C-alpha cells in the first residue's frame with residue numbers, strides 16, 4: 001500500500017479529521033487498498049455505535065411539482081415530459097398508516113419545491129401525522145424555505161430536515177444550478193434549520209458534472225465543520241430529459257469510499273445507503289452498509305405515483321408494494337449480518353445532549 005495513503009488513513013482514524021489538502025490527496029490517489037482500509041475502519045465505528053442495527057425510514061414522495069430548474073434533476077420545472085402529481089393529505093396519511101403497520105416509525109415527506117405546500121397546508125399534515133402517531137418522527141425534505149416556515153413546521157411537530165448542500169464549492173454549485181439559485185441561500189437554510197432545533201441532514205451527489213477531488217475535499221471539510229446529524233450521499237445518475245442527460249454516471253467505488261470516510265470522520269452520523277446506490281448496482285445498498293452506512297429509506301409512496309417521482313433514470317422499487325420492499329430489505333440486511341430496526345433511530349448526538 002502507498003505509504004502516504006496509509007498515513008492519511010491512520011491520521012483520520014486518530015484525529016477524526018484531515019485538512020482540505022489531505023482529503024484531496026486521499027481521494028486523488030486512492031486505490032483498492034485505500035478503500036479496503038477505510039471500509040474496515042468505518043465498519044468498526046458503525047458497529048461500535050449502532051451494533052448490527054440498520055434504521056429504516058419510510059419515504060413518501062408527496063409532490064413531483066417543482067419551481068426549480070436544477071440541471072441534474074428529472075423533476076426540474078423545464079422538463080415538460082415529467083409527469084406531475086401531488087398527494088392529498090388523505091393519501092399521505094394513508095401511506096403513513098400502511099408504513100406504521102409494517103413497523104416504520106420515521107416518515108420522510110419529500111417533494112419538489114411546490115408552492116401548493118404552503119406552511120398552513122404542510123403544518124396541518126405534519127400535526128395530523130404526529131397526533132395519529134406520537135411515537136413516530138416526521139422528517140421533511142421539502143427544499144429551501146424561509147426561517148419562519150422552518151420554525152412553523154418545527155412547532156407543528158417536524159423534528160428532522162433533509163436539505164442536501166449538493167456541493168460545498170460555490171463555483172461548482174453554479175455549474176449545477178441556474179443563476180436564480182444561490183449557494184449562499186442553501187448554506188443559510190442549513191444554518192437556520194440547525195438553529196431552529198432540527199436534526200439536520202445535508203449531503204451531495206457523487207460524480208456530478210464538474211466535481212473534482214478538490215470540490216469533494218471541500219464537501220468533506222464542510223461536513224467536518226457543520227457536523228450534520230444525517231448525511232445523504234449517492235451517485236449522480238443522469239436523467240435523459242435534463243441538461244445533464246448525456247453526462248457520466250457517478251461511480252460505485254467512489255461513493256463507497258466517501259461513505260467510509262464520512263463514517264470515520266463522524267462516527268455517530270446517520271448515513272443512508274441510498275436508492276440511487278441501489279440503482280447503479282444490484283447489491284449497491286448492501287455494499288453501502290458494508291462501507292459504513294446505517295440507514296435505508298424505502299419508498300412508501302402510492303404505487304400509482306412511484307414512476308412519476310423520477311429524479312434520475314432507471315430508479316429501483318417503482319413497482320413494488322411497500323411490504324415487498326420491507327421484506328426484501330430485511331432479507332438483504334440479514335444476508336450481510338445486519339438487522340432492520342424499527343425504532344425512531346434518533347441521532348445519538350441529540351440523545352446524548354438531552355435535546356429530545
Ligand code: 5AD
Nearest residue numbers: 072073164235236237239276311312
Ligand atoms: N442523480 C442522483 N441524485 C439526484 N438528485 C436529484 N437528481 C439526481 C440525479 N440525477 C438528488 C439531489 C437531491 C435529492 C433529493 O436527490 O441531491 O437533493
Ligand code: FES
Nearest residue numbers: 317320325328329
Ligand atoms: Fe424495494 Fe427490494 S427494497 S424491492
